[in-house]
Amino acid sequence: MSTNPILADEKEAVIKIRGLDNRFGEQVIHQDLDLDVRRGEILGVVGGSGTGKSVLMRSIIGLQTPSEGQIDVLGENMIGREEDEAKNIRRRWGILFQNGALFSTLTVAENVEVPLREYFHFSQTLMDEIASYKIAMSGLPADAGPKFPAELSGGMIKRAGLARALALDPELLFLDEPTAGLDPISAQNFDELILSLRGKLDLTVFLITHDLDTLYAICDRVAVLADQKVVAVGTIDQLLALDHPWIQEYFNGPRGRAAAKA
Amino acid sequence: MVMASQSISGKGEDNADHCYRCMGTLTILRAATTEREIAAMADGMTIDLSGVERMDTVGAWLIYRAQRDRGAIVTGESEKIRGLLAQVADADRPVRVVPHKRGGVLGGVEELGGWAAEFGQTFRGLLGFFGATLIGFYNVAKRPRRFRLNAVVQRFDVVGVRALGIIGLMTFLIGIVIGQQGAVQLEQFGAEVYTINLIGRISVRELATLMTAIMVAGRSGSAFAAQIGTMKLTEEVDAMRTIGVSPIEALVLPRMLSAIIMMPLLAFFAMMMSMLGGGVFCWLYLGIPPLSFIQTIREVVPMTDLWVGLIKAPIFGFIIALSGCFQGMMVKSDAEEVGQRTTAAVVQSIFMVIVLDAVFAVFFSSIGWA
Numbered sequence: 001m002s003t004n005p006i007l008a009d010e011k012e013a014v015i016k017i018r019g020l021d022n023r024f025g026e027q028v029i030h031q032d033l034d035l036d037v038r039r040g041e042i043l044g045v046v047g048g049s050g051t052g053k054s055v056l057m058r059s060i061i062g063l064q065t066p067s068e069g070q071i072d073v074l075g076e077n078m079i080g081r082e083e084d085e086a087k088n089i090r091r092r093w094g095i096l097f098q099n100g101a102l103f104s105t106l107t108v109a110e111n112v113e114v115p116l117r118e119y120f121h122f123s124q125t126l127m128d129e130i131a132s133y134k135i136a137m138s139g140l141p142a143d144a145g146p147k148f149p150a151e152l153s154g155g156m157i158k159r160a161g162l163a164r165a166l167a168l169d170p171e172l173l174f175l176d177e178p179t180a181g182l183d184p185i186s187a188q189n190f191d192e193l194i195l196s197l198r199g200k201l202d203l204t205v206f207l208i209t210h211d212l213d214t215l216y217a218i219c220d221r222v223a224v225l226a227d228q229k230v231v232a233v234g235t236i237d238q239l240l241a242l243d244h245p246w247i248q249e250y251f252n253g254p255r256g257r258a259a260a261k262a
Numbered sequence: 263m264v265m266a267s268q269s270i271s272g273k274g275e276d277n278a279d280h281c282y283r284c285m286g287t288l289t290i291l292r293a294a295t296t297e298r299e300i301a302a303m304a305d306g307m308t309i310d311l312s313g314v315e316r317m318d319t320v321g322a323w324l325i326y327r328a329q330r331d332r333g334a335i336v337t338g339e340s341e342k343i344r345g346l347l348a349q350v351a352d353a354d355r356p357v358r359v360v361p362h363k364r365g366g367v368l369g370g371v372e373e374l375g376g377w378a379a380e381f382g383q384t385f386r387g388l389l390g391f392f393g394a395t396l397i398g399f400y401n402v403a404k405r406p407r408r409f410r411l412n413a414v415v416q417r418f419d420v421v422g423v424r425a426l427g428i429i430g431l432m433t434f435l436i437g438i439v440i441g442q443q444g445a446v447q448l449e450q451f452g453a454e455v456y457t458i459n460l461i462g463r464i465s466v467r468e469l470a471t472l473m474t475a476i477m478v479a480g481r482s483g484s485a486f487a488a489q490i491g492t493m494k495l496t497e498e499v500d501a502m503r504t505i506g507v508s509p510i511e512a513l514v515l516p517r518m519l520s521a522i523i524m525m526p527l528l529a530f531f532a533m534m535m536s537m538l539g540g541g542v543f544c545w546l547y548l549g550i551p552p553l554s555f556i557q558t559i560r561e562v563v564p565m566t567d568l569w570v571g572l573i574k575a576p577i578f579g580f581i582i583a584l585s586g587c588f589q590g591m592m593v594k595s596d597a598e599e600v601g602q603r604t605t606a607a608v609v610q611s612i613f614m615v616i617v618l619d620a621v622f623a624v625f626f627s628s629i630g631w632a
Contacts, residue, residue: 104595104596104597104598105596105598107359107360107361109358109359109360110359110360113359120290120293120294121294122293122294122297123297126293126297128357128359129323129327129357130320130323131357131359132353132355132356132357132358132359133319133323133350133353133354133355134319134353135355136352136353136354136355137319137349137350137353142355142356142358143358145357145358145359146358146359146360146361146362147361148361148595148596149596150594150595150596166319168290169289169290169318169319169320196349199345200319200342200345200346200349201318201319201346202316
């Protein structure tokens with residue numbers, strides 16, 4: 001591991017977090033948290049329940065104003081930003097929420113068209129076509145487009161959420177536990193999908209996950225959240241060399257070892 | 263003929279040799295322009311991608327579409343772009359955005375049939391729910407230990423006590439309005455003293471109960487539907503069932519009991535407030551002192567009027583709670599449905615309350631409680 005394990009070279013950082021504090025009343029979630037996400041990498045974020053993985057993601061994408069600290073995304077400071085300025089950044093990222101967060105009154109295809117409609121003035125035909133191929137790319141069957149979210153299974157909702165996240169061909173993709181609740185085959189397909197999209201679209205992926213197979217299969221680096229901060233970032237091999245009790249237990253538990261063998 | 267300068271737009275077209283040259287970035291940002299430019303080219307054009315530095319799937323889709331529909335020939339693409347083109351080609355499916363709907367007369371008939379079937383189902387569901395509620399009452403009566411006193415008392419507070427302010431204010435103002443309208447008409451033949459009769463009888467017999475029912479339907483009936491509906495969505499109701507807690511006993515009975523018991527109390531309060539409003543009006547506008555107002559009320563409002571007003575109240579409460587809880591329980595799919603069901607609960611219960619009120623009016627006058 002390099003001399004400074006957490007911070008990357010300034011230039012290649014797509015997301016740069018410095019001194020992030022998040023508090024809810026008395027409860028301290030993050031304290032003095034630093035993290036860099038490099039361009040083109042898939043960064044896995046792991047941590048026990050309640051270590052603030054989702055809060056970290058919400059802080060980066062501006063849904064949660066941190067108590068203190070600085071967050072730069074794609075070279076722009078995100079804290080205290082006007083809504084209009086933030087729009088330029090929002091266009092360049094896509095977010096898959098844990099439960100899909102599809103708009104329940106719209107069909108899957110219409111859901112994918114929402115960001116397109118918001119930012120561009122395309123012909124309806126082009127928008128329908130874009131929605132259609134994004135849905136197919138996300139691994140949904142052709143008849144999923146005109147379905148409403150309530151008619152979909154959990155795995156299909158995730159895929160539809162991904163299709164919407166990819167609608168604008170973002171540079172930066174946030175995935176909150178994308179494979180949770182998927183069967184192993186779907187989860188593996190999902191991993192492969194992310195990998196192939198990353199290769200073709202120069203995506204940077206911020207991936208919150210508990211899925212050890214996903215970590216081994218697609219993550220370039222893994223950031224470990226513990227003790228209110230990022231305690232380590234690196235490849236899994238680098239992390240395994242560290243003497244942190246949680247990291248050892250996580251990767252060397254029976255599940256961790258099984259995933260490593262695969 | 264060069265149509266667009268390469269240096270400005272990053273793209274160039276040359277119609278002379280049917281060649282469309284793309285330069286720089288071919289991404290979603292330039293998609294609208296690119297689509298238009300390709301549409302302006304003749305079929306069988308050549309698309310030269312050698313100058314493209316960055317392409318995304320939208321750009322790839324536009325090129326792929328030109329290949330598919332317009333017989334375009336693509337040259338100069340890099341390995342990466344070829345991969346992208348293959349990927350979008352692989353994802354090419356028939357476009358379907360909204361569910362298929364039958365149009366014309368057949369579509370109308372289908373829709374009408376759908377409504378009729380849904381109406382029938384709703385009616386059957388309501389009867390079933392009514393039955394389940396009665397069974398719930400019976401079960402609780404048989405085993406009073408299962409009665410959820412805390413839940414019921416909490417509902418009393420929400421449905422009854424917290425409604426006092428708004429219902430009091432509303433009926434106070436209505437008392438004033440009745441008095442004012444009555445006085446204007448009765449003054450014309452010097453009978454303004456009969457304003458008191460009007461205020462007393464109409465408040466006690468009809469308006470206080472009716473207005474209270476409408477307010478309770480809006481306040482509590484809607485809340486019942488929304489609460490239970492949301493609990494259905496988050497699978498709380500299912501969780502209850504699997505644990506062995508009857509949702510009817512835990513959710514419906516407390517709400518129903520609170521509405522049945524609170525309605526007459528609120529209605530009585532509303533009658534008093536309405537007469538208070540009327541009394542204040544008579545005192546200030548007609549110069550009738552409060553004491554003689556009360557004296558006259560006691561003489562002209564028969565006891566049967568009070569019974570008429572109070573007998574209706576618990577029945578209205580039952581209808582409001584039944585409709586609210588039933589609509590809540592009917593929620594199945596999504597947040598939108600919670601809204602629709604809540605609206606339906608309020609509209610249905612107010613409608614039924616007014617229909618029943620008319621039935622009661624006829625009934626009570628025919629048994630001589632005029």
